[in-house]
Amino acid sequence: MSQNAAVPSSGSFITLPRRRPSPPTLAIARRFALALGLVVLNWLLVVLERGQYADSHDGEVSIADALYYTTVTLTTTGYGDITPVTTSARLVNALVATPMRLLFVVLLVGTTIHALTERSREEMRLARWRARVQDHVIICGYGTKGRNAARALLLKGHRKDHIVVIDPDPSAAADATAAGLIAVVGRATRPEVLESALAARASVVIVALDRDDAAILTTLNVRRVAPAVTVVASVREASNGELLRQSGATSVIVSSETAGRLLGLAADSPETVDVVEDMLSFGEGLDLLARDVTTGEVGRRPDELPVPVLAVVRAGRVLHYDDPDAGPLAAGDRLLYVGTGSRPARDVAG
Numbered sequence: 001m002s003q004n005a006a007v008p009s010s011g012s013f014i015t016l017p018r019r020r021p022s023p024p025t026l027a028i029a030r031r032f033a034l035a036l037g038l039v040v041l042n043w044l045l046v047v048l049e050r051g052q053y054a055d056s057h058d059g060e061v062s063i064a065d066a067l068y069y070t071t072v073t074l075t076t077t078g079y080g081d082i083t084p085v086t087t088s089a090r091l092v093n094a095l096v097a098t099p100m101r102l103l104f105v106v107l108l109v110g111t112t113i114h115a116l117t118e119r120s121r122e123e124m125r126l127a128r129w130r131a132r133v134q135d136h137v138i139i140c141g142y143g144t145k146g147r148n149a150a151r152a153l154l155l156k157g158h159r160k161d162h163i164v165v166i167d168p169d170p171s172a173a174a175d176a177t178a179a180g181l182i183a184v185v186g187r188a189t190r191p192e193v194l195e196s197a198l199a200a201r202a203s204v205v206i207v208a209l210d211r212d213d214a215a216i217l218t219t220l221n222v223r224r225v226a227p228a229v230t231v232v233a234s235v236r237e238a239s240n241g242e243l244l245r246q247s248g249a250t251s252v253i254v255s256s257e258t259a260g261r262l263l264g265l266a267a268d269s270p271e272t273v274d275v276v277e278d279m280l281s282f283g284e285g286l287d288l289l290a291r292d293v294t295t296g297e298v299g300r301r302p303d304e305l306p307v308p309v310l311a312v313v314r315a316g317r318v319l320h321y322d323d324p325d326a327g328p329l330a331a332g333d334r335l336l337y338v339g340t341g342s343r344p345a346r347d348v349a350g
Contacts, residue, residue, distance in 0.1 A: 014126060014184050014196060035107045038100050043070040045092060052089035056081045073097065074104045129161065129182065135203040136162040140188035140218050142172040145208035145234055145255075150181060164197045188218045191225050199226040207233035207249070212240040216247050223248035279338065286338055293333040301327035302335070311336040 046053065046066040053061040053069070061069070061082060069082040084090045137153055139146045142165045153163055160180035166188045167173055173183035186193035188209065199205060205222050209215045212235045222231050233249040235241055241252045266273045278285040288310075302309035302321045312319045312326045313334040319326040 014182070031107050035104055038104050038107075039070060039074060042074060042097055042100050043067050045096065046070055049084075049089050049092065052086040053082055053084055056083075074100065130198065133162065133198060134201050136164055136198070136201070138164045138166060138194075138197050138199055138202050138205045139208060140166045140206065141208040141210065142167040142169075142176050142183075143208065143210060146206070149206050149208055150176075150179070164202075166193060166197055189214055189221060191221045194221055194225045199229060202226060202229050204230045204232060207231065209234075212236055216240065216243050219244055219247040219249050286340060288336065289339040290334060290336050293329050293331065293335060295331075297329050298331050299328045302329065303327075305335075305337075307335075307337045307339060309335050309337045 043066055046061075046069055047063055050061040050063075050066050053066075055061050055065055065082060084092075137158060139149055142150075146165065146167070150163055150165065154160065161182060164182045164184060165173065165176040166184045166186060167176070168185065168187045170185050173185045176183040184193060184197045186196065188194065188207070199222060205226070207215045207218050207222070209218060215233050215235055219231055219233055222229065230250045231248060232251045232253070233244050234253045234255055235244055236254075236256050238254045238257050241254050244252045262273050262276065265276070275286065279288045290313075297305060302312060309321050311321060312323075312329065313336065314325075314330065314332070318336075
């Protein structure tokens with residue numbers, strides 16, 4: 001894989017975002033090129049002075065013999081069948097070849113240490129992340145739906161290292177880590193993969209898979225691994241929506257019905273669809289926002305607040321703004337309202 005990875009006991013791959021853009025293979029290639037350059041330079045020195053060397057086999061040192069002598073010398077093997085016999089050749093070996101020999105060994109050892117250090121560093125980063133991560137969001141599937149879900153979470157202020165993507169495609173995982181997210185390469189339908197993503201500690205699991213049967217199985221396994229987590233799932237067909245709810249999904253989005261409703265709205269009022277899409281695009285124009293009722297708002301009605309309230313969430317029930325039970329507001333209520341991208345929720349909380 002192109003990204004740094006560590007393999008937990010479950011067998012799935014967890015990939016962390018890179019801290020440096022340069023891949024390890026580039027550093028190894030540079031070391032190899034430098035080592036090869038040392039071999040060639042030392043070989044040329046021996047070739048130029050091969051008349052000052054003696055071969056125990058036939059007495060003469062050929063160009064091939066010079067290459068052989070260079071390789072066994074730089075690798076500190078030294079069979080002793082070819083030796084420098086003149087003072088100048090021995091000085092060149094002592095003053096030039098020996099430092100090159102030491103540098104060659106350092107390169108070999110350094111490459112090994114570099115590889116081991118990189119792996120240890122990634123394992124330590126993974127261990128630190130696993131130790132501290134809590135209340136993160138897991139996105140099952142990094143296709144179109146998953147990517148847009150991640151984009152919306154980032155716009156809402158979620159930290160990149162608290163968004164975990166699960167996808168069986170290594171290239172999708174690489175895209176996720178390139179965006180700064182954590183990725184688990186594996187199938188979300190498998191409980192051990194969900195455990196690798198620390199689903200039991202997550203606050204929300206978003207099921208954004210392309211197949212309805214996989215979404216239902218994933219939801220069942222999420223409930224098995226993390227009974228208390230909020231599960232938001234998407235299906236293509238409305239007939240599978242109820243199955244998802246029975247499987248434990250907290251919220252179900254039927255993509256085919258949603259698209260159909262928007263098409264129906266667009267037929268009579270294209271502007272309506274523009275407003276709906278604007279509210280769904282967080283950070284610009286109108287936004288659908290949510291926040292808790294403040295102390296100063298307790299006892300007031302939704303229509304008395306300075307923001308357009310669409311609904312009130314009370315004890316798990318969603319009460320529309322015109323529902324008589326929606327007011328007066330009580331402590332612990334949550335408001336769903338329309339705001340603007342330039343006016344954060346905290347600015348209208350009072």
